[in-house]
Amino acid sequence: MLGCGDIESAIGVEGYYTPTRGIGGIVKKQPEDFIVSEILEGGLDAKALWFKDPLPVEPTRYTLWILKKRDIETVSAIAELAQTIGTRPSRAKICGIKDRRAVTYQYVALPVARFVEDRGHYASSRWEAWRIGFIDGLNSSRLVANKFDIIIRAAEADSSLLTHFKETVLDSGVPNFFGYQRFGLLRPITHIVGRLIVKGDLRGAVDTFLGFTTEFEPEPVRTARLAFSETGDYGEALKNFPLSLTYERRMLRRLSRLPGDYSGALRSLPLRIRRLFIDAFSSYLFNRALSLTLRDGLHLNEPCIGDLFVRIDRHHRPYGRPLQVTSANLEEVGVRLRRGEVAIVLPTPGYLSWIPRGPRGDALKNVLDQEGVSPRSFRTRLMPEVSSTGMYRPILLRPLSLELERLQDSNIRLYLTLPPSSYATSLLRELMKRSCALAYIGKEHCYA
Structure with a gap:
């Protein structure tokens, strides 16, 4: 039977990158301890817009909503909202899946309803939605950041440790692992x-x-x-x-x-659920490969010949096709990496993935061989609608902003802004260093 200390290795995550002592503690003791808000292009903060007047925009194909949910899966909340308004859940557009055990504010685009009265506000016991305007479409490319307000309870940390951790992470970053919620923490399958x-x-x-x-x-x-x-x-x-x-x-x-x-x-x-299965397997392969490179002593912010790199914008979002690190550009890539202009990436494998050369590519090849799959395997013949082309993911996560504050009763508060597609738990595990992964979802299971 899977134990709480086995969960991280079960999803491909092993080891730590930062040298600081773990502060222990527990996250998400209650959903209000973990607040997330999406930020769209133009700095539109979903939490800041909550209850404000609708945006002054012209009607288009989609109505734009802010969905506030508490302790419910994103997919379930959207299905209930879509059913209430009178459209199919599959027609809802979102930027991404948010944590279940949390209070989250996220954008949802729904087709303009023609036959159901659109009251502009709907609510249930676990979610509430306000229509704030119209939009021509919505997907992950329009998300520039996620803002977090997190409380860690029963932690052991003094101000100097928190300051050291902050400086270390802002300078060197943490491994950009896919988080527990990608796989299911209570049942990671x-x-x-x-x-x-x-x-x-x-x-x-x-x-x-x-x-x-x-x-x-x-x-x-x-x-x-x-x-x-x-x-x-x-x-x-x-x-x-x-x-x-x-x-x-x-x-x-x-x-x-x-x-x-x-x-x-x-x-x-x-x-959407069936595609999550395939995406989760790709994410697991990425996690395992990244863990192997860390075990071998490779630094996240130092390029190796054979690595793939991409340009990143001011929000740390990758763009453009990946390029290869060679002996001719190794020094230049290192300089641009330190400036925050480019990022080293590994594939989340799919049938169009380009597997890098060099030690990081070798790590991914070893993982693929051990799993008995190749990039071509992701063209799923028996279920072609979930075939995946793959993506390229930065191996380093550096917060856009980070503040840590000591509260009363051994509690720590984090104000954190992260690039899209990154997980706050990747940073929290480096800070807390709990071997019992249930501590990251509010479960006082053991004290390891």
Whole structure:
């Protein structure tokens, strides 16, 4: 059974980069301890715009909303909002998935509703949405940053340690790992399901999604999953699985009607969820490769011959196609790297990925070989709609801003601004250095 100390290695994350002593503590003891706000181009801060007058823009194809949610998955909140307004969840446009156990403010673009009264404000017990104007479209390219307000409780740190950590991180950065929420922390299986889909084992993907459990899940859920793993009976599992397991029950209903239709069972899930499986597997491969390079002593901010690099804008967002570090440009790339003009990248593998040469590329090749896949594997023949071309991700995360403040009762407050697609937990784990990963989602499981 997976233990709390095994979670990081299970998602490919190993070791630390910063030399400072860990301060311990716990994050997300309550959702209000972790507040996230999206910032769009032009400095539009979703939290700052909350409750303000609508933006003065002309009507276009999409209405622009700010969604405030508390302790609910992004996909679930958007599905409820879309249903309330009268459109399909698949037509909603967002910049990215936000933490579940948090209070988050994010933008959502929904098609202009023609047949349902648009009141401009909707709410449920766990989310609230205000229409603030119109927009011609929304995707991750329009996001310039995520702003965080985080409280770490029961930490052990003095002012000098916090100052040293801040200086170290702003100067040298931290590894740009994909965070726990990419994989599922209480049940980190998203990448395992993705691996099985990539390898063409759809039955294995279905059975893993339904049956894999950990000690951290609620007892009724664990019992139902374990019973299914023993019997493999989809009809019986449908009777036993709690109603809260919405996606699992969709798959079970499909398999009860059409035994053996594993592709249909997977396709009963939203396309966004199915793509998350593949993306999570790519993210796992990236994490493992980055962990190997750190273990081998490679510095994040020093280029090696064979590395790939891209230009980055003032928000640390990569753009343009990747270029290769050679003996001719090694010194120049090093200078531009220190100036913050370029970033060393590794692929999150896909069928169009260019695997770099040199030690970092060798690390990724070793991981791919161990997993028994290649970039071509991500052209998924049995489920082509989730095929992935791959992307290039900076290996170094340097905050756009960082402030740390000591509060009463051994609490620490962080004000943090990060580039898009980066995870606050990548920085928090370097600060806290907890071997019990559950501390990053508010669980007082153990004190390791």
